[in-house]
Amino acid sequence: MTNSLITGWGKCLPPTVLTNHDLESLVDTNDEWITARTGIKERRISHVGTADLATVAGKRALAAAGLPPADVDLVSVATCTPDMLLPSAASLVQDALGATNAGAVDQNAACSGFLYSLIMASGMVDGGVIDTALVIGSERLTYLIDFTDRGTAVLFGDGAGAVVVQATDEPGGLKASELGSDGAVADILWAPGSGTGVNRMELEKDHRLQAIAMNGPEVFKRAVTAMGHSSTRVVKEAGWALEDVDLLIPHQANVRIIDATARRLKLDPAKVFVNIESYGNTSAATIPIALTEALEARRVKPGAKIVFAAFGAGLSWAAAAYEFGSRTEPLGESDAELPPTDGDVMRLLADNFAYYGGGPGS
Ligand SMILES: CC(C)(COP(=O)(O)OP(=O)(O)OC[C@H]1O[C@@H](n2cnc3c(N)ncnc32)[C@H](O)[C@@H]1OP(=O)(O)O)[C@@H](O)C(=O)NCCC(=O)NCCS
Known part of the structure; x- marks a missing residue:
């Protein structure tokens, strides 16, 4: 019987960091409170969109699985922050990857979205509907953060991760x-x-x-x-x-x-x-x-x-x-990288300050 397994994995974290100390200049909070109440010390702010983060994570996952993009049957992007409503982030990722034989769909179950997508893709592989899915979770969540609201400003960050779910004869899986x-x-x-x-x-x-x-x-x-x-x-x-x-x-x-x-x-x-x-x-x-x-x-x-x-x-x-399967080492590595940025976090957040209010020292 066909069995679905995770055979590739990868992540993409944008390099610009927003620390708890940075947040002290934006809202009435402090490092001690954030660390004690949440466990968070820092988070990343993206200079690119959700699909770009997803594409880099996806390329790294495909390399780890040793698969060319043409082998992918389905690109599934779990996100609640797509670059736009039409088309899906998955369509943009499918094109950027050159996954020319794949269907593409976004799935939104907010923070549960990746697990929903993993379970659905595993079921599709187990049922013989597809052989290979690239399942990505990607978010530019800080786009939706009002940095005058200390209840949310300290919690969220940007990033992407991806897995390849493949039909195999090996035991394991969901x-x-x-x-x-x-x-x-x-x-x-x-x-x-x-x-x-x-x-x-x-x-x-x-x-x-x-x-x-x-x-x-x-x-x-x-x-x-x-x-x-x-x-x-x-x-x-x-x-x-x-x-x-x-x-x-x-x-x-x-x-x-x-x-x-x-x-x-x-x-x-x-x-x-x-x-x-x-x-x-x-x-x-x-x-x-x-x-x-x-x-x-x-x-x-x-x-x-x-x-x-x-x-x-x-x-x-x-x-x-x-x-998990028997292989826990990647088969290969991708040289995919995000475009460079100067890492100036307050400059990246200037759009949020202009739209929702706030900013350093406000
Ligand atoms: C948001 C969260 C960290 C707040 O922690 P909490 O322990 O519940 O804190 P409360 O909201 O009860 O607030 C306690 C006090 O800290 C204050 N406070 C709230 N946010 C603060 C911040 N960022 N910095 C400093 N003080 C803060 C409150 O005003 C309150 O002060 P008071 O006692 O003088 O009224 C916590 O409720 C949480 O993590 N909830 C789940 C959120 C989540 O996971 N969301 C994503 C889901 S996918």
Whole structure:
């Protein structure tokens, strides 16, 4: 029987850094508070669009799988910050990669988006619909951040990660999954003026309608419940005992949410992958970036039993029990790079300050 496996992985982090100390000049906050309450020390601000970040991550994942772009049947980009609504970011990426035999689609389940896409692509490969998918999570989330709102300004960052999901004869792959949504509480984390449902006159009067608005404590509570429950359910459904789990790779939104999920799974901290200190919450990109870094750090052993878990706006959530394949080394490397930038973070954010308000010392 055909079996889907992750055979390639890659990430793309834009180089410009926004530190907690930088944020002290923008909002009433401080490094101690951000570190203690979230675990974040710095995040990246992109000088290019979502599709460009996705393309570099995608090229690196294809190189790791040893595949030419022409072998890809489906380019799936999980994002809630596409460059534009038409066409999809995936279409732009498909063209930039030269993936001439691929279909292309964006998927938006906010921060759960990558896991949704991974589960759907794995199902398509397992069902024989396609042989090879390039599944990317890519976000330029800081475009939607009002840097006068300290409740959101400290949390989010930009970046992309990608995996290749391929049909193989090897054992492993997706053992159990859960997808969920509670649209009744959509307004606790949303950007109500970011699509076509907003009256343009209203948006003109208040640009902040376009920015991400959040009831942090309410999202926190629900995230802990959704991540904890869904993770334990997929472990059980996969027929694993809790002690069988080798690694938890969770959505990186807040280190306290990650700790609570790990406690629910009774996991030793050594079995939990955390990189939130470097990138903050990059939404759909956190899990593929974390998986790539876990592989680079040799924390994914051949046949490793991995739990992925995510939640996000919607409120959406997803979890997967995933058995990694026998190859944990990349087959090749790509020389793809983003165009250079001078790394001046306040210059990059000037557009946000002009539109939503704020700026250094304001
Ligand atoms: C946003 C979040 C970090 C806030 O942490 P919290 O512990 O819940 O903090 P609260 O909102 O209860 O605020 C506690 C205090 O800190 C203050 N505060 C809030 N943000 C602050 C900041 N950036 N810097 C300094 N102080 C801040 C509050 O005003 C409040 O002050 P008060 O006690 O004088 O009223 C936390 O709720 C969270 O991570 N929620 C989930 C968000 C998330 O994951 N979103 C993405 C989903 S994919």
